[in-house]
Amino acid sequence: MSNTPKAKNCNNWYASWFDTPYYHILYKDRDxxxxxxxxxxxxxxxxxxxxxxxxxxxxxxxxxxxxxxxxxxxxxxxxxxxxxxxxxxxxxxxxxxxxxxxxxxxxxxxxxxxxxxxxxxxxxxxxxxxxxxxxxxxxxxxxxxxxxxxxxxxAQQVIDSLVPQETKTVDGIDFHIKRFHIDGNIYKEIDFEDQGCAYHFTEKVRAFxxxxxxxxxxxxxxxxxxxxxxxxxxxxxxxxxxxxxxxxx
The missing domain is CATH 3.40.50.150 (Vaccinia Virus protein VP39)
Structure with a gap:
């Protein structure tokens, strides 16, 4: 989406996604x-x-x-x-x-x-x-x-058990999540809308x-x-x- 708002104009995904309130909303139910x-x-x-x-x-x-x-x-x-x-x-x-x-x-x-x-x-x-x-x-x-x-x-256990696609609803926000493994990285793409704005973030971690x-x-x-x-x-x-x-x- 060309008009997708970003938390920051930053080349590093981890410097923007982790700094948004949405990251903490999505993962608020961690054990x-x-x-x-x-x-x-x-x-x-x-x-x-x-x-x-x-x-x-x-x-x-x-x-x-x-x-x-x-x-x-x-x-x-x-x-x-x-x-x-x-x-x-x-x-x-x-x-x-x-x-x-x-x-x-x-x-x-x-x-x-x-x-x-x-x-x-x-x-x-x-x-x-x-x-x-x-x-x-x-x-x-x-x-x-x-x-x-x-x-x-x-990494091997995560790759073997990846859930390719799911939707998590937290605090009234539907987080649409896709997961895949490519080029030695494990990806998670996260799309959602809130207050009339559409957001897209990608998490990426090396499959060390x-x-x-x-x-x-x-x-x-x-x-x-x-x-x-x-x-x-x-x-x-x-x-x-x-x-x-x-x-x-």
Missing amino acids: YTEAQLFMDNITNYLNLPDNAKILDLACGKGRHSIYLNQLGFDVTGADLSENSIAEAKQFENDTLHFCVHDMRQPFSGLQFDAVLNLFTSFGYFDDDQDNLKTLAAIRDSLGEYGFGVIDFLN TLEDFEGMMETAGIHLLEVFGDYKLHKYSPKSSERLIMIFK
């Missing part, structure tokens, strides 16, 4: 109980010290950062979305802070006991060098005894496999320590696991 269970499990597994410093990289509106802070950790939430960070900042306290930050850049002068990149917040960049920069930035943001965690989709991550981590000088396949930290299976959760340093 945060499951997310909290994962954060309980992963912080226990890492055996982080009391008051450990955690970076929640690509934190969105900060819901998970807030929960991690409630567990007793000193948390910094970082996200590219100015609107999301502006909303998250209302929850700041002495041990919870939020900032606008590009994940390709390390945190100057700050070192963390853990850097968590949760719920498929990796693989948005078209240029492989940008994905490598992100891994290097995580590496450089870790303290000497720090751990990195990337929680990614299990464990082998892809192993190659990138080797290039970035990162040591992969453990791989899990779900939020209960069960063993990873390429064909059946729901997630690809990697622990590294």
